[in-house]
Amino acid sequence: MSTKESPVRPKPGVSSLGRLLPFARPYVWQFIAVIALVIVFNTSSVMQPYLVKVAIDNDISTNHPNMHGLVVIAAIYVGVVVIGVAANYMQIMVLQRAGQSVIRSIRLALFRHIERQAMRFFDSRPIGTLVANVSNDTETVSQFFTNFFLSLIRDGLSIVMIVFAMFRLDPRIACYAMILVPIIAGVSAAFRGQLRRRYQRTRTLLSSMIAFLAENLAGMRLTQIFHQEKRQRAAFERLDAQYRDANITEYFTSMWFNRTLELLGNVAVSAVVFIGGNAVLHDAIKFGTLYAFIRYIQQFFQPINAMTQQWNTLQSAVVAADRIGQILQHEPEIQDKAETARVDLDAIQGRVEFEHVTFGYKPDQPVLRDISFTVEPGQFIGVVGATGAGKSSVMGLLTRFYEPQEGIITLDRIPIWDYSQRDLHALIGIVQQDVSLFTGTVRDNIRLFREEIPDEVVREAARVVGADGVIERLIHGFDTQLYGKGSNLSAGERQLISFARIVALNPKVLILDEATASLDSHTEALVQKGLQAVTENRTTLVIAHRLSTIRHADQILVFDKGRLVERGTHAELVAQGGLYAKLDAESGIESRVIS
Numbered sequence: 001m002s003t004k005e006s007p008v009r010p011k012p013g014v015s016s017l018g019r020l021l022p023f024a025r026p027y028v029w030q031f032i033a034v035i036a037l038v039i040v041f042n043t044s045s046v047m048q049p050y051l052v053k054v055a056i057d058n059d060i061s062t063n064h065p066n067m068h069g070l071v072v073i074a075a076i077y078v079g080v081v082v083i084g085v086a087a088n089y090m091q092i093m094v095l096q097r098a099g100q101s102v103i104r105s106i107r108l109a110l111f112r113h114i115e116r117q118a119m120r121f122f123d124s125r126p127i128g129t130l131v132a133n134v135s136n137d138t139e140t141v142s143q144f145f146t147n148f149f150l151s152l153i154r155d156g157l158s159i160v161m162i163v164f165a166m167f168r169l170d171p172r173i174a175c176y177a178m179i180l181v182p183i184i185a186g187v188s189a190a191f192r193g194q195l196r197r198r199y200q201r202t203r204t205l206l207s208s209m210i211a212f213l214a215e216n217l218a219g220m221r222l223t224q225i226f227h228q229e230k231r232q233r234a235a236f237e238r239l240d241a242q243y244r245d246a247n248i249t250e251y252f253t254s255m256w257f258n259r260t261l262e263l264l265g266n267v268a269v270s271a272v273v274f275i276g277g278n279a280v281l282h283d284a285i286k287f288g289t290l291y292a293f294i295r296y297i298q299q300f301f302q303p304i305n306a307m308t309q310q311w312n313t314l315q316s317a318v319v320a321a322d323r324i325g326q327i328l329q330h331e332p333e334i335q336d337k338a339e340t341a342r343v344d345l346d347a348i349q350g351r352v353e354f355e356h357v358t359f360g361y362k363p364d365q366p367v368l369r370d371i372s373f374t375v376e377p378g379q380f381i382g383v384v385g386a387t388g389a390g391k392s393s394v395m396g397l398l399t400r401f402y403e404p405q406e407g408i409i410t411l412d413r414i415p416i417w418d419y420s421q422r423d424l425h426a427l428i429g430i431v432q433q434d435v436s437l438f439t440g441t442v443r444d445n446i447r448l449f450r451e452e453i454p455d456e457v458v459r460e461a462a463r464v465v466g467a468d469g470v471i472e473r474l475i476h477g478f479d480t481q482l483y484g485k486g487s488n489l490s491a492g493e494r495q496l497i498s499f500a501r502i503v504a505l506n507p508k509v510l511i512l513d514e515a516t517a518s519l520d521s522h523t524e525a526l527v528q529k530g531l532q533a534v535t536e537n538r539t540t541l542v543i544a545h546r547l548s549t550i551r552h553a554d555q556i557l558v559f560d561k562g563r564l565v566e567r568g569t570h571a572e573l574v575a576q577g578g579l580y581a582k583l584d585a586e587s588g589i590e591s592r593v594i595s
């Protein structure tokens with residue numbers, strides 16, 4: 001999706017993560033506290049071998065063993081361990097809380113931002129990709145704010161402190177130990193590229209799987225109707241196998257890396273035992289120092305190992321942050337003006353006018369050309385035309401899902417882009433063929449979760465459209481839970497609920513876009529009463545599937561290939577003998593055949 005927008009985009013860099021840093025700003029004190037706690041924890045870790053060294057050299061392997069001194073050291077040791085554990089505990093708590101909160105802010109910002117986008121944004125992006133952005137990419141970035149941040153500080157600091165401690169103990173042996181650094185660096189470098197590629201492959205595949213699942217589940221009906229299960233299952237199996245293999249390979253690669261480092265660590269320990277042991281034998285160093293060195297060498301490998309692993313996290317986080325950043329930077333194409341018209345919603349009459357409107361989803365391919373018409377308040381307008389004539393596009397413009405390239409659309413003589421989108425959408429309601437219901441109760445769906453709409457209004461709305469009988473027959477009446485776009489209801493029931501919604505929300509202008517097209521004629525007759533009720537006292541534009549629905553319209557607009565070719569009442573248009581008359585004749589035959 002990204003490449004499509006600007007093919008010359010630079011490769012994502014660390015700056016893409018930097019752009020997410022403002023989300024961490026409110027938690028800056030928590031992150032500082034984590035740093036302090038890490039310092040305490042690391043100090044405790046580095047002190048432990050040193051304390052044992054002191055005990056061995058001063059109190060145990062000396063000519064004057066000192067029981068009292070031993071007890072003191074043991075007590076200090078316990079104290080240091082307890083402080084270290086406590087600091088670690090608190091560090092984890094604080095960091096996780098802060099890190100997860102940062103990610104939560106990012107997820108919310110993403111969701112809010114996606115919600116604000118114009119329809120064109122969704123036209124060009126698979127829904128599944130957006131699902132993966134919000135779920136998986138944020139998860140990857142969260143690793144950055146927790147694990148990576150921690151590792152950078154804890155492990156980086158560990159290495160510095162261990163090196164420092166070693167040089168304090170015995171510079172000569174410490175110098176020998178430093179030979180390890182280029183060796184470890186070499187091994188890490190050898191593995192790094194592979195580790196990164198493998199890690200990224202699993203993350204990418206997981207994203208693809210989430211995207212695939214999201215799309216597939218949303219389109220399940222289609223899949224089943226066209227018997228695509230086998231093909232889709234095969235596609236899923238392929239993805240899943242790739243994901244499994246990628247996981248195994250990633251695991252093996254990191255296993256190889258870890259075990260190689262472990263091996264190196266043990267070789268290093270034996271080297272220290274040899275070199276240091278020699279030194280002890282020659283009385284160059286004390287036994288306790290040797291002990292401490294062995295512990296430090298072991299401690300030395302762990303943070304290096306951890307940091308190399310975090311390198312992968314950083315790489316993926318950069319890529320994920322880049323994808324998130326692209327969405328966050330995508331300014332919604334349609335936005336409220338800085339100064340929107342202040343309108344009294346109740347005073348709006350519902351007069352709609354299109355003046356010379358030209359529009360294309362792609363600017364150079366107009367699907368509507370020079371459309372002009374006026375709808376007076378309260379009128380009932382029929383809109384007809386062949387599939388693809390541009391009827392739905394007209395409504396998409398009126399609801400401002402899209403913006404025309406030329407012309408003006410007004411509501412009560414005010415251009416619709418002068419309204420806030422909130423007001424506009426309160427004033428213009430739309431019912432489509434494919435009724436969308438939310439997961440929630442029937443009541444919530446009628447009042448669209450607006451708690452301020454009282455129960456009586458909801459019931460009255462249902463009654464007005466004749467949905468009350470249907471709803472009361474559901475198991476829990478108005479409290480019946482609806483799932484997945486209301487698939488536990490029949491098409492007619494869903495349509496009646498959407499009519500009740502219109503009555504409850506009471507828009508001044510109502511668009512019915514083939515609202516009853518998917519209903520059989522029996523069900524259509526059933527919702528006919530509801531249809532009449534919702535069109536009363538408001539401007540209504542009805543895109544008709546069956547011409548009989550709009551026969552009595554005040555005005556009928558006939559579209560053909562993006563142009564408004566005829567207009568008038570049914571009788572006028574039939575008398576004209578044009579396109580409408582032809583359509584009417586065809587539908588007459590059709591209805592006679594059906595009945």
Ligand SMILES: Nc1ncnc2c1ncn2[C@@H]1O[C@H](COP(=O)(O)OP(=O)(O)O)[C@@H](O)[C@H]1O
Pocket residue numbers: 123361362367385386387388389390391392393394
């Ligand atoms: N979201 C979209 N993106 C690109 N083209 C579209 C989109 N929606 C509709 N079109 C195209 O615009 C033209 C008019 O479509 P539409 O207004 O839906 O017709 P109608 O509702 O009259 O059947 C068609 O050629 C259709 O392919």
Ligand SMILES: [Mg+2]
Pocket residue numbers: 391392393513
């Ligand atoms: Mg349409």
